[in-house]
Amino acid sequence: MWDNLSLGFSTALTPENLLLCFIGVLAGTIIGLLPGLGATTGVAVLLPLTFTLDPVSALIMLAGIYYGAQYGGTITSVLISTPGEPNSIMTTLDGYQMARRGRAGPALAIAAVGSFFAAIVSLILLALVAPPLAQIALKFGPPEQLALVVLGFVIISTVSGDSQIKGLLMTACGVLLATVGIDSATGTTRFTFGQLDLLSGISLIAVVVGLFALGEVLAQLSIGEAKPIRTRLREMLLSKEDLRRSRAPIMRGTGVGFAFGALPGGGSTLASFIAYGLEKRVSPNRAEFGKGAIEGVAAPESANNAAANANFIPTLVLGIPGGATTAVLLGAFTLYGITPGPLLFEQQPTLVWGLLASFFIGNVILLVLNLPMAPVFAQLLRLPYGYLYPLILCSSLLGAFAEENAIFDVWVAIAFGIVGYFIFRVGLPVAPLVIGMVLGALFEKTLVQTSSMGSGSFGILLDRPIALGILAVAALLLVVPAVLARRRRLRVAHTSLVSSESKKDTHV
Numbered sequence: 001m002w003d004n005l006s007l008g009f010s011t012a013l014t015p016e017n018l019l020l021c022f023i024g025v026l027a028g029t030i031i032g033l034l035p036g037l038g039a040t041t042g043v044a045v046l047l048p049l050t051f052t053l054d055p056v057s058a059l060i061m062l063a064g065i066y067y068g069a070q071y072g073g074t075i076t077s078v079l080i081s082t083p084g085e086p087n088s089i090m091t092t093l094d095g096y097q098m099a100r101r102g103r104a105g106p107a108l109a110i111a112a113v114g115s116f117f118a119a120i121v122s123l124i125l126l127a128l129v130a131p132p133l134a135q136i137a138l139k140f141g142p143p144e145q146l147a148l149v150v151l152g153f154v155i156i157s158t159v160s161g162d163s164q165i166k167g168l169l170m171t172a173c174g175v176l177l178a179t180v181g182i183d184s185a186t187g188t189t190r191f192t193f194g195q196l197d198l199l200s201g202i203s204l205i206a207v208v209v210g211l212f213a214l215g216e217v218l219a220q221l222s223i224g225e226a227k228p229i230r231t232r233l234r235e236m237l238l239s240k241e242d243l244r245r246s247r248a249p250i251m252r253g254t255g256v257g258f259a260f261g262a263l264p265g266g267g268s269t270l271a272s273f274i275a276y277g278l279e280k281r282v283s284p285n286r287a288e289f290g291k292g293a294i295e296g297v298a299a300p301e302s303a304n305n306a307a308a309n310a311n312f313i314p315t316l317v318l319g320i321p322g323g324a325t326t327a328v329l330l331g332a333f334t335l336y337g338i339t340p341g342p343l344l345f346e347q348q349p350t351l352v353w354g355l356l357a358s359f360f361i362g363n364v365i366l367l368v369l370n371l372p373m374a375p376v377f378a379q380l381l382r383l384p385y386g387y388l389y390p391l392i393l394c395s396s397l398l399g400a401f402a403e404e405n406a407i408f409d410v411w412v413a414i415a416f417g418i419v420g421y422f423i424f425r426v427g428l429p430v431a432p433l434v435i436g437m438v439l440g441a442l443f444e445k446t447l448v449q450t451s452s453m454g455s456g457s458f459g460i461l462l463d464r465p466i467a468l469g470i471l472a473v474a475a476l477l478l479v480v481p482a483v484l485a486r487r488r489r490l491r492v493a494h495t496s497l498v499s500s501e502s503k504k505d506t507h508v
Contacts, residue, residue, distance in 0.1 A: 008353030024064020032072015039069035055336040082213035087268040090276040094296030118254040118302035119363040122309040142449035147470035174436020197408040206412040213396035215420020246298040253302030261310025268307040275303030
C-alpha cells in the first residue's frame, strides 16, 4: 500500500495536478454555495472542460469539484437553512439553529474539521480494504438494499420532533410524493393530473428549497423578527467544550458513513440520515437536538464525507456507481477510455493511486481554504433581514429554476414554501418528509426487484441472512423505544400514586 501511495503522491503533487486540484475544490465550493446545483450538477456541467486534459488530471479536478461542493452546500445549510443538496439536509436541522443563536462560526468550523477527519480516515480505509469490501458489497442485492431503506425509514422517523408517529407520517408523505410521474415497472403515469411537467416527477431540489428556505423565511416573517444576529469574533471560534462534545460524533459518523458509502447505491444522503438518527439516540445531549446541538452538525457532516470517499469502492473496484455523482464520474471514465472494475488497480495503478492521493491533498486544501473563512461566512448573518431575506428568496428560486431550467419548478418551490410554513405552524417535522421523498424512488425500485426475485413473494427476505438481520434491527428500533416509553409512563404513574397515598396517610 505504501508503494502504491508513494506512486500516487508523485503523480498528484505535480504543479499541474496541484493547480487543477485547487481549481476543482474552489469551483466545487462555489457551486455548492448555489442552492439547487450541488456536486452532481457541477461535475456534469464542468465535465466538457476536462476533455483536453489527460485522464489523471481531469479526474483529479472533477473529484475536487465533488467534495468541494459538499462543503459549499454545508455553508448554505447553516447560514440560510437551504441545503445545497440532499446530503446536507440533516446539517440544516441543528446548523441553522446554531446560526440563529449566534454560533454560525462554530457550526461551519466543526463541519470543516469533521469533514477533514472523516475524509482522511475513510481514505486510509479505502486504500487498505477496498478489494475485500468490494467483495462484501457484491452480496448486497435488491433484498438487502430494500432492508437498508426500511431501516433508514425507521431511524429517520425520529430525527426531529418527539413523536415517532408524526415522523413516520411525514416519511410516508415523502414516499407518496416520490411516486408522482411514470411508474418504472409498468410505464404508466401516476398522479400527474394531465400536467406534462410532472411526468418526470416532482423536483426534489424545488421541494427542499421550498420547505427549508422559503418556509423558513415565511415563518420568521410571521414571528416578526427584524433584528439581525450580532456576534463577536471570539464567539465564532471552536471552544474546548465544542471539540469535546464533537469527538465521539465525528468518529461515529465516520464509521457509519464509510460503511454505508461502500455499498452500491448507499450514497452520502442515506449515510448522513443514519448518522444523525444514531447520534440523537446515543448522545447525552439528545434534548438539544433540533435546537442547535453541535453534535447534530458534526455527525452528519462526517458521515457525508466518509461516504463520499467510500463511494469510490464500488465505483473503482466493481464499476458500479456508489451514488449519483460517482455515476457521472463513471461516465467520465468511459469517455477517457478507462473501464473501472477488478483489474483497474492492476492495469492503471498510476491513475487509481494518483486519484486517491489527490483526495488527501484536496481535503487539506479544503480545510485550509474554508476553516479561516468560517467567521467571514458567518458575518453574512449580520446583514439586516430586510436585505438578507430577499437575497435568500432570489438565490433559492434561482436554484430551483437552474436544475432543469423550468419555471414550473419555481412554482413548485413556492407551493412547498407555503406548505413548509404551515408545517412549521402545526409543529410537524420537515426533515422526514424530504428524506422519505429521497428514499422513495429507491424503495419502490428495490421493492419491485425483490418481488420479481421472489416470484411475487417477499418471502425471499427470510432466505437472505443479511436482509433478515437488517430488518430485525429495524423491528427492534421500532419496538424497544415504545416498550421503554410505556414502562417509563407506568413507573411515573406508580410513583405518583404512591406519593398521593402517602400524603393522604400523613394527612389522616
